[in-house]
Amino acid sequence: MKIDEVPQDEAYMIKGKIRDVCYALDKDGHYTSTLSMGWKPKNEAIGLAWEEVYHRVEEVRQQVQAGRLSPLAFYMELNIMNPSILASYTGIHRWKVRRHLKMKYFLNLKQEVLEKYAGALNITAAELVDTKRIQTVVLKHED
Amino acid sequence: MKIDFQHNVAAHCENGVTSNLLKFYGINLSEPMIFGIGSGYFFSHMPFIKLNGMAVTSFRVWPGMIFKRVTRRLGIRVKRKKFRNQENAMRELDKMLDKGIPVGMLVGVYQLPYFPREYRFHFNAHNITVFGKEGDRYVVSDPVMENVETLSYDELKKVRFAKGTYPPSGRMYYIAEIPAEVNVKSAIIKGIRKTAKDMLTIPVPMFGIDGIRFLARRMRKWPAKLGEKSAALNLAQVIRMLEEIGTGGAGFRFIYAAFLQECAEVLQKPWLNELSREMTGIGDQWREFAILAARCFKNRDKGQTSYDQLADMLMNIAQREEKVFLQLQTIDL
Numbered sequence: 001m002k003i004d005e006v007p008q009d010e011a012y013m014i015k016g017k018i019r020d021v022c023y024a025l026d027k028d029g030h031y032t033s034t035l036s037m038g039w040k041p042k043n044e045a046i047g048l049a050w051e052e053v054y055h056r057v058e059e060v061r062q063q064v065q066a067g068r069l070s071p072l073a074f075y076m077e078l079n080i081m082n083p084s085i086l087a088s089y090t091g092i093h094r095w096k097v098r099r100h101l102k103m104k105y106f107l108n109l110k111q112e113v114l115e116k117y118a119g120a121l122n123i124t125a126a127e128l129v130d131t132k133r134i135q136t137v138v139l140k141h142e143d
Numbered sequence: 144m145k146i147d148f149q150h151n152v153a154a155h156c157e158n159g160v161t162s163n164l165l166k167f168y169g170i171n172l173s174e175p176m177i178f179g180i181g182s183g184y185f186f187s188h189m190p191f192i193k194l195n196g197m198a199v200t201s202f203r204v205w206p207g208m209i210f211k212r213v214t215r216r217l218g219i220r221v222k223r224k225k226f227r228n229q230e231n232a233m234r235e236l237d238k239m240l241d242k243g244i245p246v247g248m249l250v251g252v253y254q255l256p257y258f259p260r261e262y263r264f265h266f267n268a269h270n271i272t273v274f275g276k277e278g279d280r281y282v283v284s285d286p287v288m289e290n291v292e293t294l295s296y297d298e299l300k301k302v303r304f305a306k307g308t309y310p311p312s313g314r315m316y317y318i319a320e321i322p323a324e325v326n327v328k329s330a331i332i333k334g335i336r337k338t339a340k341d342m343l344t345i346p347v348p349m350f351g352i353d354g355i356r357f358l359a360r361r362m363r364k365w366p367a368k369l370g371e372k373s374a375a376l377n378l379a380q381v382i383r384m385l386e387e388i389g390t391g392g393a394g395f396r397f398i399y400a401a402f403l404q405e406c407a408e409v410l411q412k413p414w415l416n417e418l419s420r421e422m423t424g425i426g427d428q429w430r431e432f433a434i435l436a437a438r439c440f441k442n443r444d445k446g447q448t449s450y451d452q453l454a455d456m457l458m459n460i461a462q463r464e465e466k467v468f469l470q471l472q473t474i475d476l
Contacts, residue, residue, distance in 0.1 A: 001397060001427060018259050018288065021154035023175070023397040025423065031401035033154070033174070041437030042386035045379040046261055048440060049195070052376055080195070080253075080265060081307075088306035122254075 001025065003032065007039035053080055054139040064134055070106030074134050075121045089120035145275030148245050150284040150291050154398060155203075155390065156270040158183065159286020160247045161210045163272055167245055168321045170217070179402035180216055180327075180334040181209030184395055185341060186464075187350045188358040194308050195264060200358060200381045202394030204341075206249060206268035206309070210316060212337070216330035220320035225312050229304050232313035233296065236273060236281075239317060245274040245284075248315040251305020257285070257292045262387070265307040273299070331406055332476055339472035342464065352465045359457035366450055374450065375440035382433050382440075393433075396426035410476070418467055425463050432456045 003024040019035040026032050057077045063069040076086055083101070087094040092113070099105045100117075114125040127133055148167055153159025158177045165172060178184070183203050190198040203209075207223075214221045226232035239246050251267040252258055275282035280293040294302070303313045342351040349357055358381070365374035385394040392398075400422035407415035432453065439449040 001392060001423065001430065006392075018262075020287075020392075021152055021174075022392045023154065023401045024392070031175070031397075031404050031419075033401075036392075039386060039433075041382060041433040044437045044441055045382040046387065048376065048379045049264070049383065050261075082196070085265060085307045088310070 003027070003034055006034050006036050008037040009040045009043060053077070057139055061134060064103070064131065067103050070101055070103045071128055071131055071134055072106055072117055073101040074137075075117075075123065075128065076101070078137065079121055086117070086120060090116045092116065144240065145277060145282055146240070146243055146245050148272070148274035148284065151286070152289055153286040154392075155183070155395070156286050157181075157206065157209045158398075160270040160272050160284075161213055163284060163286065164245060164247055164318055165213075165219075168219075168318055170321070170325060172327070173405065175398050175402035175405055176327075176331075177213055178209065178395065178398050179338075179406065180330045181211075181213040182334050182337040182341065183209045184338050184399045185351070186354045188354045188361070189349055190361070192308065194266070195380065197377050197380045199308075200384045202385060202390060202396075206270070207314070207316075210247065210270075212334070213330075214318070216333050217325040217327070218322040219318060219325075221316055222319045223314065223316040225314045227312070229300055229313065232303060232315070233300055236315060237276065239315075240273070240276055244317050245272050246315050246317045247272050248303060248313075249311035250299075250302040251307065251311060252302075253305060253307075254298070254301045256294070256298055257288065265305070267305050267307055267309050267311050328410060328476060331410065332474055335406070335471050335474050339468040339474075342468045343472060352461050352468070355457055355461040355464070359454040359461070362450055362457065363454045378436050378440045378453075382436050385429060385433055393426035393429040396422060396429055400426060412474075414470075418470060421463065421467055425460060425467070428456070428460050428463070432460070 001022070001024045003026050006022050006024050019037055021033050022036040023031055023033055057074065060069055060074050060077045064071060064074050076082070083094050083097045087097045090097070100109060111125065114128055118125040118128045121128065149163065151159065151163055151166070153162060153174045155174070155178065158174045161181065162172060162174055162177045172180070185204045186202055188198065188200045192199045210221070224235060226235070236246055247270060249267070250269050250271055251265065252269045253263050253265045255263065255269070270286070272284040273281050274284055277293070279296055281296070281299050283292045283294055285292055303311060305311055345351050345353070348354065362378070365377055369377065386392070400419045403415045403419035403422055407413055407419065435449065435456070436453055439453065
């Protein structure tokens, strides 16, 4: 790659907040490092990964509305976690975490368990149990 | 309290931390040099290790290896620690900072507040250097960021004990002793030989040149086996590993080309320039692969034909890389 070929395609989420160091050839054929704003194929790959995350969160959101899954399931997906990651953050057994993803079991949780989950998900326990809050979460990247 | 430490950006976090730490102790090596001596170049495709629920494809060695190898090959003594207790991990760090020693550490990026949201997946092999504490905030040199950043006690504790694939468990490392003289030339030879050996001779098909061919064979089957959507996601994951933050372009292939060029001069071996040019060509081909792949996972039009075409490209790349390393493995002082 030559230095004038280093891509400068601005990524839609970072908007120049961060630039990658790239190695490229200068006009004499010597390698030097230079900064790149981003590259389209890479941006698209990251974009696709996020799209998939939001698609899954949206599906869970509908299940929560229907009363099958708990808000915990929603925030777990939103944080791109799975039951085992959530289990290791909270110290709660994985099979129990799986259980708490269902509304039926979630409703009976003690305050201290809710606190643990909330801590791992970076919200408060009150926010975690507030099912209305789920509707207000926007599944899009801020500009 | 802040240690007089110089923050420099780098393409890759571990190279950057290693290079910055060595610079602090008066050893000046460029990022490509660190990467080459540390035998950072690699390839692996491991279906049984999952990241975001998909097979991990990696273009470099395990996290921590570059630092370990560079320091060993230069005869530098290092200390590394890993913790079960989170408070102990932070106390140890404070102790080192009090002694005026900058500390490198492994962190997860998901909870890293200064990181752009775009990059924040559960990825646990990021390296930073902590070199000061001002009030409650730790002063952090993150080679990926252009400026020095700070983290609170709780924020730092959280990223040091991130969970998920390969949890960092508070791992930290620092330089304990520097020898009077370092022999860069012999370190380079050892670094190149190790890379050539790993790329050519590991008898498991997931690693090295064989790993690229392994990925190619599996990729061909993706659309039939996983369905269009999952195949696209898997392909996108490969591209992210190839290009996402910290590879210097084309999955470290350009950094390695830069390294070979620098070696040609240091070792007085003009034939390395030729290999550097070939490596640049290989990097360019990886980029073509990325462009085609992006078209494929975005439009999903041609289906199987594009996957076949991508696999053929990988086979071709594998052959070219193999030739380079067959020549490199014979290098001697």
